[in-house]
Amino acid sequence: MPRVSQDHLDARRRQILDGARSCFARHGYEGATVRRLEEATGLSRGAIFHHFRDKESLFLALAEEDALRMAEVVAEQGLVQVMRDLLSTPQDIGGEHPVHSLATRLEVTRRLRTDPDFRARWAERSQQLTEATKARLQRQRDAGNLRDDVDVTVLTAFLELVLEGLVSHLAMGLPADDLGPVLDVVEETVRRHRNQG
Amino acid sequence: MPRVSQDHLDARRRQILDGARSCFARHGYEGATVRRLEEATGLSRGAIFHHFRDKESLFLALAEEDALRMAEVVAEQGLVQVMRDLLSTPQDIGGEHPVHSLATRLEVTRRLRTDPDFRARWAERSQQLTEATKARLQRQRDAGNLRDDVDVTVLTAFLELVLEGLVSHLAMGLPADDLGPVLDVVEETVRRHRNQG
Numbered sequence: 001m002p003r004v005s006q007d008h009l010d011a012r013r014r015q016i017l018d019g020a021r022s023c024f025a026r027h028g029y030e031g032a033t034v035r036r037l038e039e040a041t042g043l044s045r046g047a048i049f050h051h052f053r054d055k056e057s058l059f060l061a062l063a064e065e066d067a068l069r070m071a072e073v074v075a076e077q078g079l080v081q082v083m084r085d086l087l088s089t090p091q092d093i094g095g096e097h098p099v100h101s102l103a104t105r106l107e108v109t110r111r112l113r114t115d116p117d118f119r120a121r122w123a124e125r126s127q128q129l130t131e132a133t134k135a136r137l138q139r140q141r142d143a144g145n146l147r148d149d150v151d152v153t154v155l156t157a158f159l160e161l162v163l164e165g166l167v168s169h170l171a172m173g174l175p176a177d178d179l180g181p182v183l184d185v186v187e188e189t190v191r192r193h194r195n196q197g
Numbered sequence: 198m199p200r201v202s203q204d205h206l207d208a209r210r211r212q213i214l215d216g217a218r219s220c221f222a223r224h225g226y227e228g229a230t231v232r233r234l235e236e237a238t239g240l241s242r243g244a245i246f247h248h249f250r251d252k253e254s255l256f257l258a259l260a261e262e263d264a265l266r267m268a269e270v271v272a273e274q275g276l277v278q279v280m281r282d283l284l285s286t287p288q289d290i291g292g293e294h295p296v297h298s299l300a301t302r303l304e305v306t307r308r309l310r311t312d313p314d315f316r317a318r319w320a321e322r323s324q325q326l327t328e329a330t331k332a333r334l335q336r337q338r339d340a341g342n343l344r345d346d347v348d349v350t351v352l353t354a355f356l357e358l359v360l361e362g363l364v365s366h367l368a369m370g371l372p373a374d375d376l377g378p379v380l381d382v383v384e385e386t387v388r389r390h391r392n393q394g
Contacts, residue, residue, distance in 0.1 A: 112369045112370055112371075113368070113369065113370050119370065150378070150382055151378070153375075154375075154378045154379055154382060155382070157375060157376065157378075157379045158379045158382050158383070160362075161359060161362040161363060161366060161376070161379055162358060162359060162362055163362070164361075164362035164363075164365045164366050165357075165358040165359055165360070165361035165362025165363070165365065166358060166361075166362070167365070168361045168362065168364070168365040169358060169361050171310070172309045172310065173309055173310050173316065178350075178351075178354060179354065179358070181347070181348070181351045181354075182351055182354045182355045182358055185347055185351060185352070185355050185386065186355070189382065189386045193390070
C-alpha cells in the first residue's frame with residue numbers, strides 16, 4: 001500500500017474543514033448530521049473521522065481557525081477593525097469568514113452553558129483572541145496612542161464585550177447599517193483622550 | 198355559574214406568568230413543554246391557554262414584562278444601571294429578574310433568525326427599551342451631563358450593543374466579576390468629557 005503523502009493529508013483535512021464550515025453555518029451544530037457532513041465535504045464518514053475524532057473536535061478545529069484568523073487581524077489592525085470587517089461582510093457568502101459561524105455560535109452558546117468539558121476547550125481558543133487584543137493594546141499604549149488612565153486588561157474586556165454584542169446583534173439578524181458611528185465611539189474610547197497628557 | 202372576578206383573573210394570569218417564567222428559564226423555550234408548564238404553574242393546559250393563545254404568546258408576554266421593567270429602570274437610572282444590576286444578581290435564583298430569561302433568550306435568538314413574524318413581534322418589545330434609553334439620554338443631555346459631540350441615537354445604539362454583549366457573556370456562563378470597571382468605562386464614554394465645553 002503506498003504511503004499517503006503529508007500534502008495529501010493536509011489537502012484532505014482542508015477539504016473537510018471547508019465543507020464542514022459551510023455545513024455548520026447552514027444547519028447549525030445539531031443540524032450538521034454526519035450525512036450532511038458527508039455531502040458537504042464530498043467524503044465518507046470514515047475519511048472524515050479519520051482526521052477528526054468526532055464532530056466536536058471538527059467544530060473546535062474550525063473555531064480555532066477563526067480565533068487564529070481574528071487574532072492575526074487584531075495584531076495587525078486591532079479588534080475594532082475586526083468588528084468593522086464583521087459589519088461590512090455580507091453574511092450570505094459561504095465559507096471563508098468568521099461571521100459565517102454565527103448560527104453555529106448560537107448552538108455553541110447553548111452547549112457552553114451545559115457542558116463543562118466543552119467550555120474548557122472553548123475557553124482555551126477564545127483566550128488566544130484575548131491575548132492578541134491585549135498585546136495589541138499594550139503596543140498602542142507604548143506608542144502613546146492609548147489612553148493611560150484605564151488598565152489595558154479593562155480596555156481589552158471592554159472591546160471584547162462590544163464584540164460579543166456585535167456578534168449577538170448580527171446573529172439575531174438585527175439591522176447593522178447604523179453601527180459604523182457606534183464603532184467610532186468605541187475606537188475613540190480606547191484612544192488617548194484629546195486633552196489628555 | 199358565578200361570574201369570575203377581574204381580581205381572580207388577574208391573579209390567575211400572574212400565577213401563569215410566574216410559573217412559566219421559571220419553566221422557560223429552566224428548560225428553554227423548546228424544552229418548556231405543555232406538561233412542564235402545567236407542573237410549573239400548577240394549572241391545567243385548559244386554564245393556561247384560556248389566558249394565553251399559545252406558548253409563543255405566553256413567552257412574549259414575559260418578554261414584554263421584562264422590557265417594561267428594564268425600561269422603568271432605564272428611565273430612573275439609565276441603561277448602565279440595568280447592566281450593573283445584571284452583573285450583581287446571582288443567576289440561579291428563580292423567577293423575578295430579567296436575567297433569568299437568558300437561557301430562553303438564546304432560544305429566542307435562534308427563532309429570530311428564522312421566523313419573520315416572531316421577529317416583528319419581538320422588535321416591537323425591544324423598541325420600548327430603545328425609546329426609554331433614548332429619552333433618558335436626551336434628558337441627561339438637556340441637563341448638561343451627556344457628551345454633546347455624538348448624536349443621542351448613536352450613544353443609545355452604543356449602550357444597547359454593550360448590553361447585548363453583556364447578556365451574551367452572562368448567557369455563556371463566562372466569568373463576570375471583572376466587568377465592573379468595564380461598565381465604568383462605558384458610563385464615562387457617554388458622559389460629558391472632563392475637559393469638554
